[in-house]
Amino acid sequence: MKVVQPCILVVEDEAAQREVLSYNLEAEGYRVLQGESGDEGLLLARENVPDLIVLDWMLPEMSGIEVCRQVKSDTTTKAIPIIMLSARSEDVDKVRGLETGADDYVAKPYSVKELMARVKAQLRRTRPAALGAQLDFEDIVLNGETHKVTRAGVELKLGPTEYRLLSQLMEKPGRVWPREQLLDHVWGRDAFVDTRTVDVHVGRLRKALTAEGGSDPIRTIRGTGYAFG
Template identity: 70%
Template sequence: MSADQPQILLVEDEPAQREVLAYNLESEGYDVRRAENGEEAMLLVAEALPDLVILDWMMPLLSGIEVCRQLKTREDTRNIPVIMLSARSEEVDAVRGLETGADDYVVKPYSMRELMARVRTQLRRIRPAATGGQLCYQDITLDPERHRVNRATQELKLGPTEYRLLVTLLERPGRVFSRDQLLDHVWGRDIFVDTRTVDVHIARLRKALTQHGGDDPIRTVRGAGYALG
């Protein structure tokens, strides 16, 4: 798994549908984690925050509606997009799903092409770099298609790890990332790296961002982690 791949949590209790969905998502280049019920989904979220959740409404143990409600009431997960899947086609059900906090509502049976388009739309909103969009913060601009970073009129030279760190911070300005979260996003869950390594690369990124002048835009939050701005 590449750390740059958007991470999707797929929560579906029907095995055949879960595997078909996972296959299509992985074919699109996404890193997919699977859960067969709501309780397992919340455990996986506690292990690592996904970029997006695809969530079936009707599930044993903990319904999709309840999982969505819990995600949207927690500070660390409220901004994760949730696409709700449901066989309920009545307007009142769609309204209930959206009022619970779901960002989109898709009625079964659905077109796989349409669902993939909706996934891309939600990811474009929260991870524009994953879909080729430029990232900007104050006078810093990152162009993922050309793999270039500029500050004001000066092009900056960044190592690959510092580049991925900057992408992560630029996609969510103001959000505080813990060292463990940065390890997940930048190095990937499958690679063991000491959390102190994050500090080393943040220091290198700071040096790169200020090499032609300008204030250091990275904020250290004592006991919590790092944020841009």
């Protein structure tokens, strides 16, 4: 079953560093977006709502600290984990980065292997099903390793798209997902589908979830999209 892998935004002004980071993240199977300035990184974060941001402190015009502050103050992006990269290794700088909202801080020069481990640790919190974990919501259980879903102990028959859609919704119960964001996260940025496709598959998912008489856990947010729970 195809799984749309977590999307990571790399914001780094040094082209060589940016390419090395992107290469290693893609080698781990992640989808990567690249920004070379604070302004561009902030725009990409707001437009795409990636699963994680790897953010350099020293950026032209808008610093990484300011990008972090704005990402964390925006209701659309505040839940995105941020790993801050910096040549500033003093404790006071680490504290400032973390107090601004960064979820982790890595001093340059860093081990690529260690950084990949830190990326995985952050994603384990925010995209657990994509990393093989089990998700539970009331009587619904999604097994990220076997890709099986049960409700009240009965296995549900879901197509691959419905499974990915349910996984995305269950990973963040209560979050409102605009249709455009679901398209990016569930179908992928290169998919040639429109927002009506989301409605069709949400309808199929609802039918599967309520086939045995259970309540519908998916809420329609008029004019926007959907939320789970």
